[in-house]
Amino acid sequence: MDLIKLNHVSCFAPNRRALLNDIDITLQEGDHLAVLGSNGAGKTSLLEVILGIIKPGKGFMSYNGLSLSEFMKESSVIWDQVDVFPWLKVKEVLRYFALLKNAKNGVVSEVSHLLGLDVMMESFVKTLSKGEKKKLSIAIALLNDPKVLIMDEMSSDLDRQTINVIWESRLKFSKTVLFTTHHWDEAQDYATKVMFMQDGSIVLPPVHVNRLFEDFPFKHKVVIDVDVSHLSLPLGCQFRLEGHHVILLKSHQDPILDEIIKHTQRFSVLDVELTDIYNFLVQNNESNIIRDLLPNSKSYKG
Numbered sequence: 001m002d003l004i005k006l007n008h009v010s011c012f013a014p015n016r017r018a019l020l021n022d023i024d025i026t027l028q029e030g031d032h033l034a035v036l037g038s039n040g041a042g043k044t045s046l047l048e049v050i051l052g053i054i055k056p057g058k059g060f061m062s063y064n065g066l067s068l069s070e071f072m073k074e075s076s077v078i079w080d081q082v083d084v085f086p087w088l089k090v091k092e093v094l095r096y097f098a099l100l101k102n103a104k105n106g107v108v109s110e111v112s113h114l115l116g117l118d119v120m121m122e123s124f125v126k127t128l129s130k131g132e133k134k135k136l137s138i139a140i141a142l143l144n145d146p147k148v149l150i151m152d153e154m155s156s157d158l159d160r161q162t163i164n165v166i167w168e169s170r171l172k173f174s175k176t177v178l179f180t181t182h183h184w185d186e187a188q189d190y191a192t193k194v195m196f197m198q199d200g201s202i203v204l205p206p207v208h209v210n211r212l213f214e215d216f217p218f219k220h221k222v223v224i225d226v227d228v229s230h231l232s233l234p235l236g237c238q239f240r241l242e243g244h245h246v247i248l249l250k251s252h253q254d255p256i257l258d259e260i261i262k263h264t265q266r267f268s269v270l271d272v273e274l275t276d277i278y279n280f281l282v283q284n285n286e287s288n289i290i291r292d293l294l295p296n297s298k299s300y301k302g
């Protein structure tokens with residue numbers, strides 16, 4: 001079932017700068033879709049358009065036959081940084097939203113215990129740390145057991161153990177989730193699908209994570225601290241990342257390794273990760289390399 005559908009949506013800032021450019025995606029029931037990209041890629045703008053905060057300049061959206069207001073009654077949103085009622089106590093905020101969302105009996109206690117809020121119920125919201133405020137926002141979002149959860153950087157300011165607990169206990173099996181994150185390992189562990197964005201455009205449409213790794217021809221990478229740009233390497237298989245030179249390999253027996261060993265033994269061979277696929281695609285977005293190396297990419301859509 002298609003829950004959210006964007007048909008060639010574009011939107012613009014007041015100065016006519018494109019925030020989103022021809023976005024054409026579908027969120028299906030049961031998807032855990034991670035929207036990934038660098039800062040300024042358009043991830044938050046995408047969520048704001050879906051939620052009606054920004055109106056599209058072109059294209060249209062649908063919500064499985066529902067109006068936006070009807071869709072939002074079945075959904076919850078977690079924003080990166082939002083302060084709620086700073087002069088109320090945590091227990092008062094939770095009780096207020098539980099009434100507003102018509103939450104079931106016992107849900108406040110259950111969610112509070114899950115997120116470790118039960119020990120700070122008497123604390124005023126303004127005294128909480130960023131991580132504690134984020135836990136409160138997550139608790140509010142989970143009170144009505146939403147069918148769709150839209151999360152903008154849910155995992156920021158949280159430790160990995162807390163992130164795992166939220167996914168494993170509340171999100172992993174039953175929710176439909178659309179989320180952005182800078183924790184690429186979170187997307188690799190918990191997203192069923194990923195999409196890549198850059199400068200307001202889609203670099204890679206939604207695709208099942210397992211299928212992406214199967215189709216991507218490079219399975220390993222060499223990370224080198226020395227400059228090897230003078231080596232004769234296949235076009236598109238290398239990029240710079242955080243001061244390191246990354247070279248993609250098709251296997252541990254890739255002939256490229258022999259060339260590298262001739263010049264240095266200061267390197268590591270690691271498995272390819274989502275960030276490597278993203279950097280490869282962004283670097284080669286305007287070339288035919290994507291079409292040649294990912295022949296199934298056109299069929300990812302949907």
